Amino acid sequence: MGKKKDTFFNMVISLLVITVVSGFLLGYVNDLTMAPKAKARLQKKVNALKIVLPKFDNNPVENVKRVKSEKVKDSIEIYTAYANKNKVGIAVTGSSEKGFNGLVKLMIGFKPNGDIQDIQILDQKETPGLGTKMTKEKFLKQFRGKNPSTYKLKVKKDGGDIDALTGATISSRAFAESVQIAYDEFVKTIDSI
Secondary structure (H helix, E strand, O other), rough: HHHHHHHHHHHHHHHHHHHHHHHHHHHHHHHHHHHHHHHHHHHHHHHHHHOOOOOOOOOHHHHOOOEOOOOOOOEEEEEEEEEEEEEEEEEEEEEEEEEEEEEEEEEEEEEOOOOOEEEEEEEOOOOOOOOOHHHHHHHHOOOOOOOOOOOOOEEEOOOEEEEEEEOOOHHHHHHHHHHHHHHHHHHHHHHOO
């Protein structure tokens, strides 16, 4: 009987040691990768700004304005672009948790008059081959040059102006909602920035 008790005790100690060592190693690796991950996220935003805004000569990231909203979990980020000290565009992040697989996060570039310059997808986990088609030119081009004050940011099925992706109406709705949230924030802040 003594051997069984001794073996059980050894197994418990072994598992405890393995768990503690694994926990410390995971924490250490997480600390090592935290800075590179943050740098990669920042670079992704900088690249998106270059795509969604007209040519600018300032650094919009330096003066980012973060705004809390009841409509999104994360704060909304607003980036203002200048060329020769003239405001040439504003990029606003918009997101929706109503995608088929959750979060759809976008960066939308607006001209000072409210027209959409371009849109870049920052994060999405939609169904490959269906919802992921939101990244394709055919879908994105229906937003460029449109002003959400007159262009209904809803899918046609819901009385809007957007052609939904075939088989991915939920993803299309989340995309449109993200753009609408960004536009609403743009309208609130255009005169204060």
